[in-house]
Amino acid sequence: MRELDWIKKAINDLALTAERDGEYWRASYTREDAAGAALLEKWLQEKSFQTRYDAAGNLYGRLEGSSKETFLIGSHRDTVRNGGKYDGALGILTGMEAVYSLLQEKGRPQRTVEIVAMCEEEASRFLTGYVGSRAIVGELSQKNLEELDDNGVSLMEALAESGYYRGVLPQKRDDIVGFLELHIEQGGLLEKEGREVGIVTSVVGILAGEIVFYGRQNHAGTTPMRLRCDPVPVAATLIQQLDCWAREKKDQITCTFGNVVVEPGKSNIIADRVTLTFDIRSGKGELLQEAEAKIREILEKDKTIKAEIRVACQDPPAAMDEEGISLLETLAEERNLSYLKMSSGAGHDSQIIAPKIKTNMIFVPSQGGISHSPLEYTDMDDVGQGYTLMKAYIEAVAWQR
Ligand code: GLV
Ligand code: MN
Ligand code: MN
Numbered sequence: 001m002r003e004l005d006w007i008k009k010a011i012n013d014l015a016l017t018a019e020r021d022g023e024y025w026r027a028s029y030t031r032e033d034a035a036g037a038a039l040l041e042k043w044l045q046e047k048s049f050q051t052r053y054d055a056a057g058n059l060y061g062r063l064e065g066s067s068k069e070t071f072l073i074g075s076h077r078d079t080v081r082n083g084g085k086y087d088g089a090l091g092i093l094t095g096m097e098a099v100y101s102l103l104q105e106k107g108r109p110q111r112t113v114e115i116v117a118m119c120e121e122e123a124s125r126f127l128t129g130y131v132g133s134r135a136i137v138g139e140l141s142q143k144n145l146e147e148l149d150d151n152g153v154s155l156m157e158a159l160a161e162s163g164y165y166r167g168v169l170p171q172k173r174d175d176i177v178g179f180l181e182l183h184i185e186q187g188g189l190l191e192k193e194g195r196e197v198g199i200v201t202s203v204v205g206i207l208a209g210e211i212v213f214y215g216r217q218n219h220a221g222t223t224p225m226r227l228r229c230d231p232v233p234v235a236a237t238l239i240q241q242l243d244c245w246a247r248e249k250k251d252q253i254t255c256t257f258g259n260v261v262v263e264p265g266k267s268n269i270i271a272d273r274v275t276l277t278f279d280i281r282s283g284k285g286e287l288l289q290e291a292e293a294k295i296r297e298i299l300e301k302d303k304t305i306k307a308e309i310r311v312a313c314q315d316p317p318a319a320m321d322e323e324g325i326s327l328l329e330t331l332a333e334e335r336n337l338s339y340l341k342m343s344s345g346a347g348h349d350s351q352i353i354a355p356k357i358k359t360n361m362i363f364v365p366s367q368g369g370i371s372h373s374p375l376e377y378t379d380m381d382d383v384g385q386g387y388t389l390m391k392a393y394i395e396a397v398a399w400q401r
Contacts (some may be wrong), residue, residue, distance in 0.1 A: 015085040028125050042344050072179045119132040201319070207311065255278070
């Protein structure tokens with residue numbers, strides 16, 4: 001299929017704009033981000049879309065329909081550090097190509113269609129994440145703008161330096177009637193079950209943030225155990241207890257401490273402080289509340305060390321639109337596509353958008369279930385099945401109504 005040839009080449013060309021010292025990394029509001037956005041904008045314009053950016057840096061490509069009601073399609077353009085080429089990018093590129101080819105085949109749509117390449121979904125620069133989708137639903141707050149990256153640059157400064165933000169937060173989009181995101185599965189279920197596409201029913205909730213444990217920096221050899229104030233064992237106890245608690249919940253919750261920093265980080269110095277990030281996910285909102293209470297309870301128990309917790313992201317599980325799920329099932333069956341209705345363990349912009357706007361997601365298989373890795377790969381035949389379903393869905397909601 002000619003469309004798949006374009007998508008395959010575009011995935012590789014886009015990835016080249018984020019190659020940094022031999023690894024892929026498109027952190028938001030950086031040179032790599034600007035280069036990726038410029039390439040996406042060029043392709044959108046070549047494919048007849050009118051382009052613009054909003055104050056959060058989201059790039060839109062608009063194709064005017066007979067009605068102003070807008071159907072939105074897309075995903076995020078940022079990547080995790082040392083990530084892969086498909087996470088986020090695939091949903092933007094397949095959406096762009098599907099709409100372009102429908103335009104050629106059927107002329108102007110009934111509904112206006114927009115493609116979006118969203119910013120900072122991955123929390124790879126600002127821990128809160130989902131900056132672009134929060135802006136779309138009007139939930140990017142002043143507090144979000146004040147969040148600092150690892151170099152002390154605030155989100156507001158990063159947005160202003162990139163030329164997106166000029167003192168006014170983006171308005172909530174009231175014209176959008178539906179959103180569709182195609183994404184790689186990032187797990188191995190489709191492959192294991194031998195299904196061609198996933199129709200997503202819900203996206204897990206997430207509780208993420210960081211905890212700082214403050215100690216008293218001192219000499220490792222001369223400070224007796226009874227006189228030291230060492231934050232490292234206290235942080236380790238929290239990690240161990242929470243990990244144990246999460247394991248007892250079987251497969252209902254995940255708990256990850258992905259970044260633990262000990263300062264000053266020398267073998268012969270009792271640490272001054274430990275900073276750790278936590279990322280806790282579950283399909284059950286009440287388990288996330290329980291997890292937060294558990295963290296606070298563990299921290300309360302140890303009075304010897306001062307600890308501060310900062311919750312950066314607290315988003316409940318989100319259900320995808322039922323009508324959209326049924327339509328996707330019907331369209332898949334009509335095309336003899338084998339599908340699996342499944343929930344997503346990964347976070348997506350869709351979960352931020354879904355409580356406000358009817359939202360649906362299509363998954364395509366990830367080879368070996370690997371993602372957030374340079375080994376991330378989806379065969380073009382598999383992309384093709386998801387693309388076929390996506391195109392049929394867009395035709396149904398934007399052209400045939
Ligand atoms: C995003 O990919 C996430 O699930 O953290
Ligand atoms: Mn990701
Ligand atoms: Mn993603």
